[in-house]
Amino acid sequence: MKGLLRWESVLFVLLALVAVVGSAATGGSFLTGRGAFNVGSDLAVMALIAMPLTLVIVAAEIDLSVASVLGLSSALIGALWNAGWPLEAILPFVIVVGAVCGAINGFLVTKLGLPSLAVTIGSLALYRGLAFVVLGDQAVADFPESYTQFGTNPVPGTWIPYPILLFAVLAVVFGLLLHATTFGRAVFAIGANEEAARFSGIRVKRIKFILFVLTGAVAALAGIVYTLRFASARADNGTGLELEVVTAVLLGGVSIFGGRGTIGGVILAALVLGGLTDALILDDIATEVVKLVTGILLLASVFAPAVTKRLTRGTP
Amino acid sequence: MRRMVVLLSTALLLAGCGGTTKNNSGGDSGGGQTQTTANPNAATAKDLKITFLPKQVNNPYFTVAQGGAEKAATALGEQLKATGPSDADASSQVTYINTAAQQGQNALLLAANDSNAVAPALKAARKQGMKVVTFDSDAAADARDVFINQASSQEIAAGQVKLISDAIGGSGEIAILSATANATNQNTWIDIMKKELAKPEYAKIKLDEIAYGNDDDETSFQKTQGLLQAHPNLKGIISPTTVGVAAAARYLDSSSYKGKVALTGLGTPNQMRKFIQDGTVGSVALWDPAQLGELATYAAVALASGQITGKQGEKFKAGELGEYTIGDKGEVVLGPPLTFTKDNVDKYNF
Numbered sequence: 001m002k003g004l005l006r007w008e009s010v011l012f013v014l015l016a017l018v019a020v021v022g023s024a025a026t027g028g029s030f031l032t033g034r035g036a037f038n039v040g041s042d043l044a045v046m047a048l049i050a051m052p053l054t055l056v057i058v059a060a061e062i063d064l065s066v067a068s069v070l071g072l073s074s075a076l077i078g079a080l081w082n083a084g085w086p087l088e089a090i091l092p093f094v095i096v097v098g099a100v101c102g103a104i105n106g107f108l109v110t111k112l113g114l115p116s117l118a119v120t121i122g123s124l125a126l127y128r129g130l131a132f133v134v135l136g137d138q139a140v141a142d143f144p145e146s147y148t149q150f151g152t153n154p155v156p157g158t159w160i161p162y163p164i165l166l167f168a169v170l171a172v173v174f175g176l177l178l179h180a181t182t183f184g185r186a187v188f189a190i191g192a193n194e195e196a197a198r199f200s201g202i203r204v205k206r207i208k209f210i211l212f213v214l215t216g217a218v219a220a221l222a223g224i225v226y227t228l229r230f231a232s233a234r235a236d237n238g239t240g241l242e243l244e245v246v247t248a249v250l251l252g253g254v255s256i257f258g259g260r261g262t263i264g265g266v267i268l269a270a271l272v273l274g275g276l277t278d279a280l281i282l283d284d285i286a287t288e289v290v291k292l293v294t295g296i297l298l299l300a301s302v303f304a305p306a307v308t309k310r311l312t313r314g315t316p
Numbered sequence: 317m318r319r320m321v322v323l324l325s326t327a328l329l330l331a332g333c334g335g336t337t338k339n340n341s342g343g344d345s346g347g348g349q350t351q352t353t354a355n356p357n358a359a360t361a362k363d364l365k366i367t368f369l370p371k372q373v374n375n376p377y378f379t380v381a382q383g384g385a386e387k388a389a390t391a392l393g394e395q396l397k398a399t400g401p402s403d404a405d406a407s408s409q410v411t412y413i414n415t416a417a418q419q420g421q422n423a424l425l426l427a428a429n430d431s432n433a434v435a436p437a438l439k440a441a442r443k444q445g446m447k448v449v450t451f452d453s454d455a456a457a458d459a460r461d462v463f464i465n466q467a468s469s470q471e472i473a474a475g476q477v478k479l480i481s482d483a484i485g486g487s488g489e490i491a492i493l494s495a496t497a498n499a500t501n502q503n504t505w506i507d508i509m510k511k512e513l514a515k516p517e518y519a520k521i522k523l524d525e526i527a528y529g530n531d532d533d534e535t536s537f538q539k540t541q542g543l544l545q546a547h548p549n550l551k552g553i554i555s556p557t558t559v560g561v562a563a564a565a566r567y568l569d570s571s572s573y574k575g576k577v578a579l580t581g582l583g584t585p586n587q588m589r590k591f592i593q594d595g596t597v598g599s600v601a602l603w604d605p606a607q608l609g610e611l612a613t614y615a616a617v618a619l620a621s622g623q624i625t626g627k628q629g630e631k632f633k634a635g636e637l638g639e640y641t642i643g644d645k646g647e648v649v650l651g652p653p654l655t656f657t658k659d660n661v662d663k664y665n666f
Contacts, residue, residue, distance in 0.1 A: 035418060038418060085444050130627065139498040151436075177384070230406060230407045230410065230430070231432050232406055232433040236408065239405065281411060282419065287401055
């Protein structure tokens with residue numbers, strides 16, 4: 001009984017529904033290689049950031065600055081490319097800058113003891129502002145095709161977008177980190193009860209700091225993917241994306257209060273959201289309705305765990 | 317364990333998608349081959365599936381353009397549908413372009429938010445036979461077949477400078493309130509405006525600042541306020557965007573600057589009528605967006621029917637609009653803009 005009511009199972013059913021109904025409603029053009037490629041390309045950036053952010057939210061913190069770090073990373077790519085840097089140097093540099101952005105968040109949260117919600121609302125504005133300082137309102141687009149094809153073409157012979165390969169690697173890494181290491185157990189412990197975790201010898205501050213650094217680095221990586229996919233480095237890239245990512249994490253069954261959640265659930269949620277959006281657009285449903293459906297799903301995901309908990313408690 | 321199952325099945329699902337290789341995609345490669353030679357006498361294809369993709373939905377300007385596109389599609393017997401994102405982000409149109417390709421649409425009418433961000437998706441769509449006509453704001457030239465330009469950029473930009481110069485008596489400080497910083501058309505016009513202002517007849521006019529209202533009503537309103545605060549001697553504002561000029565007119569109308577600071581720009585008669593009639597705004601200019609949508613549709617149908625290929629010098633008929641010739645870089649110019657003043661604004665309804 002308990003197994004059947006797991007949120008992941010619900011998501012799995014939802015995903016199957018999206019696939020079947022989406023395919024039926026769109027005359028079969030949804031469940032094709034191209035369809036999968038489009039869904040994959042559309043959700044990759046959001047799904048990448050969702051991986052480390054899952055750990056942050058399990059630890060009962062939040063990082064709302066991720067989309068701004070993405071924008072800063074994109075702006076830096078453009079500015080450095082204009083300045084004549086080779087991409088081989090720009091890309092690692094940008095990830096380091098992302099990690100530094102994360103470290104600043106982490107420092108403010110752990111050393112100064114500020115709430116991460118307030119800190120990252122501030123850094124959301126700060127990093128986006130920096131992005132505009134770095135690149136202004138230009139759009140840089142003259143990247144070599146050998147690079148942009150990673151964002152726009154599938155792996156030769158398949159319909160797998162390159163960013164999805166990257167995502168698969170991150171999913172395994174963060175899945176193992178959260179579910180198969182002492183670090184992961186500590187993250188859960190912190191989210192469940194920070195005081196208790198501290199008393200049992202877990203280095204709470206250090207772990208949180210690491211989580212913010214990882215999130216910043218992955219957000220910058222997502223900025224690279226975004227920039228290459230659209231062949232357009234801009235300071236306003238990814239505006240508002242943080243809400244999509246948080247939606248995916250929460251829909252994935254991660255508790256906003258911390259202590260509960262799985263990487264698998266978040267992956268499923270990202271697939272549901274990405275698949276649903278594409279199926280609805282393919283079926284010519286208006287954009288506004290797509291947003292509405294996403295909102296309903298998010299509300300449902302907040303309600304459902306509470307309901308399932310009550311139901312499972314009822315069974316002996 | 318259960319987690320592992322979830323992870324594994326997800327992986328399998330992803331692999332399954334990947335394994336659905338090109339054999340499955342045969343169906344959606346539909347469309348015709350890219351023709352290299354035009355046949356002006358080819359019959360006009362009926363029942364073509366055409367997607368109308370504006371910069372954003374629920375934008376009054378594009379709603380009017382859509383009306384024109386629908387009119388042409390009905391006249392020719394084609395199926396036209398409109399779709400699009402609710403925000404004018406660089407990336408937000410890409411999903412819709414991919415979707416149109418996936419649906420096997422024959423032609424796409426697009427006003428691009430970012431000329432480069434849409435290019436890879438457009439190239440992929442064209443490879444499978446979809447014809448791409450950009451209008452209002454162009455995409456990279458190698459990513460579309462034809463661009464329908466509302467009026468020559470030179471005519472528009474020079475006209476705006478002339479209108480503001482007349483309104484402020486030929487001397488004083490001015491500012492420009494643009495749309496998004498990367499809008500291809502806006503930036504082209506601004507460049508030409510700067511060149512115009514360098515001419516001796518405009519020597520007494522000084523351009524203080526270019527502000528960006530992001531084609532958002534509230535932002536444009538606030539930027540107008542900011543411009544007037546930052547430049548106390550400002551005598552005139554040019555806002556070459558329908559959203560911007562309407563927001564700027566509202567701000568002027570409600571402030572102490574009314575009647576003291578001149579405003580011109582590109583505005584629709586319906587949005588600007590009140591301000592033109594009460595003297596807040598002397599004149600605005602615009603082409604008829606309905607005709608723009610109409611011409612874009614005729615061009616798309618001519619392309620999909622093989623009557624034109626997008627090469628310079630080819631001609632096509634556009635119903636009541638007459639015959640058009642494709643110019644340099646696949647560009648077609650609708651015609652000179654109209655200027656709306658107190659005297660003629662009531663003759664137009666869009």
